[in-house]
Amino acid sequence: GYSPEEALDGLDVEALVPERLKERHRAGLSRYHDTGHGPYVDSRAMLDLPAVRKGGEEIWVELTLSPIEPLPETGTEGRFVLAVVRDVTERRRVEEEVRKLNEELEGRVAERTARLESVLAELKERESVLRESEERFRLLVQGVRDYAIFMLDPEGRVASWNEGARRIKGYEVEEILGRHFSVFYPDGEVERGHPEEELRIAAEEGAYEEEGLRVRKDGSRFWASVLITALQDGKGNLRGFAKVTRDVTERKRAEEALRQSEERHRAVVEQAHEGIFLFAPETKRILEANPAFQRMFGYDEEELRETTLYELVPQDPEGVDRNVERALLGQGHLLVGERVYRRKDGSSIDVEVSGGVISYGGEEVICSVVRDVTERKRAEEALRRQAELLDLSHEPIFAWELGGGIVYWNRGSEELYGFSREEAVGSDNHRLLRTVHPMPREHIEAALEREGRWDGELVHTTKDRRRVVTESRHMLVETSDGRRLVLETNRDVTERKRSEEAMAEVREAERRRIARDMHDGVLQDISHALAEAQVLRMIPEEQGRERLDLLIEALRRSARELRGAVYDLRQEEDAPGRSFVRSVESLVELNRQMNQGWEVELTVDPRFPEGLPEREGKELLRVVQEALSNARKHSGAEHVRVALRTEGDDVVAEVEDDGRGFDPGPTRAGVGLRSMDERAATLGGKLEVEGEPGKGTRVRLRTPLKNVGGGGAG
Numbered sequence: 001g002y003s004p005e006e007a008l009d010g011l012d013v014e015a016l017v018p019e020r021l022k023e024r025h026r027a028g029l030s031r032y033h034d035t036g037h038g039p040y041v042d043s044r045a046m047l048d049l050p051a052v053r054k055g056g057e058e059i060w061v062e063l064t065l066s067p068i069e070p071l072p073e074t075g076t077e078g079r080f081v082l083a084v085v086r087d088v089t090e091r092r093r094v095e096e097e098v099r100k101l102n103e104e105l106e107g108r109v110a111e112r113t114a115r116l117e118s119v120l121a122e123l124k125e126r127e128s129v130l131r132e133s134e135e136r137f138r139l140l141v142q143g144v145r146d147y148a149i150f151m152l153d154p155e156g157r158v159a160s161w162n163e164g165a166r167r168i169k170g171y172e173v174e175e176i177l178g179r180h181f182s183v184f185y186p187d188g189e190v191e192r193g194h195p196e197e198e199l200r201i202a203a204e205e206g207a208y209e210e211e212g213l214r215v216r217k218d219g220s221r222f223w224a225s226v227l228i229t230a231l232q233d234g235k236g237n238l239r240g241f242a243k244v245t246r247d248v249t250e251r252k253r254a255e256e257a258l259r260q261s262e263e264r265h266r267a268v269v270e271q272a273h274e275g276i277f278l279f280a281p282e283t284k285r286i287l288e289a290n291p292a293f294q295r296m297f298g299y300d301e302e303e304l305r306e307t308t309l310y311e312l313v314p315q316d317p318e319g320v321d322r323n324v325e326r327a328l329l330g331q332g333h334l335l336v337g338e339r340v341y342r343r344k345d346g347s348s349i350d351v352e353v354s355g356g357v358i359s360y361g362g363e364e365v366i367c368s369v370v371r372d373v374t375e376r377k378r379a380e381e382a383l384r385r386q387a388e389l390l391d392l393s394h395e396p397i398f399a400w401e402l403g404g405g406i407v408y409w410n411r412g413s414e415e416l417y418g419f420s421r422e423e424a425v426g427s428d429n430h431r432l433l434r435t436v437h438p439m440p441r442e443h444i445e446a447a448l449e450r451e452g453r454w455d456g457e458l459v460h461t462t463k464d465r466r467r468v469v470t471e472s473r474h475m476l477v478e479t480s481d482g483r484r485l486v487l488e489t490n491r492d493v494t495e496r497k498r499s500e501e502a503m504a505e506v507r508e509a510e511r512r513r514i515a516r517d518m519h520d521g522v523l524q525d526i527s528h529a530l531a532e533a534q535v536l537r538m539i540p541e542e543q544g545r546e547r548l549d550l551l552i553e554a555l556r557r558s559a560r561e562l563r564g565a566v567y568d569l570r571q572e573e574d575a576p577g578r579s580f581v582r583s584v585e586s587l588v589e590l591n592r593q594m595n596q597g598w599e600v601e602l603t604v605d606p607r608f609p610e611g612l613p614e615r616e617g618k619e620l621l622r623v624v625q626e627a628l629s630n631a632r633k634h635s636g637a638e639h640v641r642v643a644l645r646t647e648g649d650d651v652v653a654e655v656e657d658d659g660r661g662f663d664p665g666p667t668r669a670g671v672g673l674r675s676m677d678e679r680a681a682t683l684g685g686k687l688e689v690e691g692e693p694g695k696g697t698r699v700r701l702r703t704p705l706k707n708v709g710g711g712g713a714g
Contacts, residue, residue, distance in 0.1 A: 001054030016051050018058055032067075036079060041065045048088060060092040061085045148245040151231075154238050156181050156199050168224075168247050170217030181243065184214045186221065202228040203238055211248065223252040275351075275370040277304070278360055281324050284309040287365060296372055298344035312341045327357050327366055338373065350374045376481055396470070396490040400429045401483060402445065416492055418463030429488070433460040440706065443684070448476045448486065457497075458490070469497045579610050580617040581644065584624060588642055591628050598638050600628075605645035609705070616708040619679045620653055620701065623687070626676050627655035627699040635659025635697060650685075651705050656698040664689040664697075676701070683707055 002011055017025045032038040040047060040063070047063045064084040070077070148165035150158055157180055161173040169176075169184060176183075182195040189195065189212075202208040207229045214224040225246045231239045275293030279286045286304045294300060299307060310317050316339075340348050355368035390397050390408075396416045399408040409424040417424075417433060424432060430441070436459035437444060447454045454474040461467055470490035477485045581604055588602045612620065624642065631640050637659030645652050664673070673689060676699070680687040685703025 006054075018050050018052055021050070032081070033079060036067065041067055041081060048092065051085075059087055059089040062088045146246065148243075150243055152181055152199075152228075152241040152243055154240055156195065156241075159240060165245070168216075168222075168245065169214075175217075184245075186213055186215055189213075198226075198228055199241060202230045202241055206230055211252075214245070222247050223249045275372075276367070277370075278358075278365050278367050279309050281328055281357075281364065281366050284320065284324070287360065293370065296343075296349065296370070297341070303344070313339065314342060315340070323355075324366060327355060328364070341370065350377050373481075376479075396492075397488070398424065398429065399477075399485050399487050401485055402448075402476075405429070406432070407485060413490075416462070416468065416490070417460065433462075435460055439684075444474070448474060452476045457493070460490075467494075468492055469494045580612040580621065581608065581610050583617070583621050584642065584644065587621065587625055587628065591632060591640075595632055598632075598640060601639070601641045603641070603643045603645075605643075607646045608644045608651065609708075612708050616683060619682055620703075620708065623676050623679050623699075623701050624653055624655060630699075631655065631657040631659065631697070635661075637696065646705065647702070649705050650702050651708060652700060652702050654698065654700040656696065658696045661691045661693050661695045661697050663693065664691050 014022060014025055028038045028040060032041055043065070047065075048060060049063050050058055051061045052058055062085070066082040066084075068080045068082050070080060146164055147162075148168045149162045150165050151160040153159050157178055158176050161171070161176055165176075166172060180195075182190050185195050198208045198210075207227065209225075209227045211223065211225050213221050214226075215221055225248045227244045229242045229244075231242055233239050270290055272290060272292055275290065275296045277286055277289035277293050285308050289299075289301070289304050294304065297312070309320050313320050319339075338350065338352050341351050343349055350373050351370040352373050353368060353370050355366050357364050358367045359365075360367075391411045393410060394412045394415060396413040397408075397410045398406055398413045400406045405426045406424050406429050409419070409421045413424065414420060419432065429435070438456050438458070444454050444456070452475065456472060458470050458472045459467055460470060469492075471493050472491075473489045475487045475489075477487055479485060584604075585602060588600050592600050611617075628640065628642070631637055635657045637657035640655065640657045643652070643654045643656070645654075673687075677687050680701050680703065683701075683703045684707040685701055688700040688702065689697070690700070691697035
C-alpha cells in the first residue's frame with residue numbers, strides 16, 4: 001500500500017511486520033547483519049508470512065528473500081536482501097476455507113463412522129437379543145399345554161406344531177407337518193370352504209377370530225376358540241399365518257349350564273306365586289317385576305317402570321329409606337316383616353316382605369319378595385276367635401311347634417298346671433311340665449308325622465309340683481305359612497288312675513288268695529285222694545285195679561294242671577322287685593318241677609340286660625311264659641330250650657322244643673299266639689313262630705333294645 005516514493009523515503013521494513021512478530025524480525029535482522037545468515041534468508045523455499053499494509057490491515061504474502069551484493073561501482077557497502085513479495089491473502093483464505101471444510105468433512109466422516117459402528121454394534125446386540133427372544137419364544141410356545149400354537153404357510157399347510165397342539169388335537173408333529181389345516185374342521189365346514197374363507201379374511205383384515213366346533217385326530221369334536229393372524233414381511237408380502245386355538249369345551253358347558261340355570265331361575269321367578277321385584281336403591285324406582293307382582297298390585301310392566309316404592313308404601317317413606325339403608329350397609333338378607341302396601345286402585349293389601357342386595361347389570365339393586373298374607377291374617381283372626389272360644393273350656397288345651405315352644409295356652413291349662421299364659425308361651429312344653437312319656441318322644445313324633453295324631457297317657461308336673469296323669473290327644477296341624485303345630489288336648493285322669501290301681505291291687509290280692517286256697521285246699525284233697533287210690537291199687541282185685549289206674553292217671557293230670565294254674569297265678573306275685581333274668585330262671589325252674597318228664601334248658605347271653613323296666617319286663621316274661629305253657633300243654637316235647645341273647649341293637653327271647661310241631665300259618669290265631677303278638681307289638685317288636693309237623697316249634701320275640709330300656713350288658 002506504499003508508493004515507491006514512500007518506500008524509498010526511508011520506510012522501515014519493520015513497519016510491514018505484524019506487532020507480534022517484530023521481536024523475531026529484529027533478531028533475524030541482527031543475525032543477518034552479523035553473519036549474513038538467517039532463517040528466512042537461508043531458506044530456498046517460498047515463505048508464506050503475515051504482513052501489515054499501510055492502513056494497518058494484516059495480509060498474507062508469499063515472500064522470497066535473496067541476499068545480494070552491491071555493485072562495486074556504486075561504492076555502497078553493507079548487506080542487502082532482495083525481497084520478492086506476492087499478496088496471497090485470497091489464496092490463504094481459500095486454503096483456510098478448504099482446510100476447515102476438510103476438517104469438518106473429516107469430523108463428519110469420523111462422527112458418521114463412529115455412529116455407524118455404534119449402529120452396527122446395536123444391531124448386533126439387537127440381533128443377539130432377538131435370537132435369544134426367538135429362542136425363548138420358541139421354548140415358550142413349545143411348552144404351552146393349554147393352547148395350540150402353530151404356523152401355517154400362505155396355502156394353509158401346517159409349518160410348526162407345539163405341545164399344546166399335540167395335546168388338544170391329538171396329532172404328533174411328524175403326522176401333521178405339511179398337511180392342510182382343514183383336517184381340524186368338520187366335513188360340512190370343509191365342504192363349504194370355511195377354512196379357506198378364514199385365511200382370506202385374515203389376509204385381508206390382518207386377523208380372524210371365532211368360536212366353533214373342531215375335530216381331533218380320533219374323530220371326537222370339541223369347542224375351540226380360534227385366532228388366526230396374518231404374517232407379512234417388511235414389504236407387506238404374506239409370509240403365512242399364526243394360529244392359536246384353545247379348547248373351550250368346559251367353558252361352553254359351563255355357559256350352557258349357566259344359561260339353563262338362568263332360564264330355570266327366570267321360569268321359577270315368572271311362575272312364582274310370590275311377588276318379586278327389583279328397584280334402584282337411590283331412586284326407589286322399580287326396574288323389573290314378575291307376573292305375580294303385577295297381578296297382585298294391578299300394574300302392567302310398563303306402568304311399573306314408572307312407579308317408585310314410595311307409591312306402594314306411601315304411609316311410611318322413612319321406613320322405606322331405613323330398610324334400604326340397612327340392606328346397603330351389608331346386613332345381607334333382610335326380613336322387613338309384615339307391611340301394608342297399596343295397589344294401583346288405591347286398595348290396601350297385607351304383605352310379608354323380605355329383600356336383599358343383588359347385582360343387576362353391573363350395579364347393586366334391591367331384590368324384594370312380597371307375599372300376600374291377607375288370607376293368613378284372616379285365618380289368624382279366625383284362629384284368635386277360636387282361641388277365645390277354647391279359653392272358655394276348662395279342659396287343658398295348648399299348642400306347640402314341632403321343634404319349638406308353646407304358641408297357645410288356654411285358661412284350662414292355666415287352671416290345671418298353674419302356669420300363666422305369659423309363663424307358658426315360648427317355653428318348651430316338655431321341660432315346663434316335666435312330661436313323662438310312655439315311649440321315647442321320637443316315636444310319638446314319628447306317629448304324628450305318619451298318622452297326623454297320637455293318643456296316650458302322659459304324666460305332667462304342675463307349678464306346685466303335683467304329678468297329674470292325663471289322657472292326651474295330639475293332632476298335627478300345618479298352618480298356611482308352613483309352620484307345623486301340635487294341638488294337645490289333655491284330660492286329668494289322676495283320680496281315675498288311682499281308682500284303677502286300687503282295683504288292680506284288689507284283684508291281685510284276690511288272685512293270691514285263690515292261689516293259696518287252691519294250694520292248701522283243693523290240691524291237698526286231690527293229693528290225699530291220690531294217696532288213697534294208690535293204697536287201693538294194692539288190692540288184688542283185677543277189675544278194681546284197672547279202674548284205679550285210670551283214676552290215678554286222671555288225678556295226676558288234674559294235680560299237674562292245678563299246679564300249673566297256681567304257678568301261673570303266683571308268677572305275677574313273684575315278679576316285682578326281681579330282675580328279668582332272675583324271673584326267667586324262676587319260671588324255668590317252676591316248669592321243670594311241674595313236669596318231671598321233660599328237660600328245660602336256659603342259656604343267657606352275657607350281654608343280655610340283667611334288669612328291664614317293670615312294665616316291659618313283665619310283658620316280655622309273659623311271652624316266654626305263654627310259649628313254655630304251650631310247649632308243656634301241646635307239644636309232647638322231651639327237651640325245651642329257652643335262650644336270652646342280643647343281636648346287634650335287638651334283644652331276642654326264644655323258646656324252642658323238639659315236640660310234635662305244627663304249621664303256624666293256619667293256627668296263628670290259636671294256642672295263645674294272638675296274645676303273644678299283641679304283647680310283641682306293645683314292645684315295638686316282632687314275634688316269629690317257626691314250626692313244622694314232627695320237627696318241633698320255635699317261638700322268637702325280637703325287639704329293639706331301646707324299646708325295653710336296656711342300658712347295659714347283663
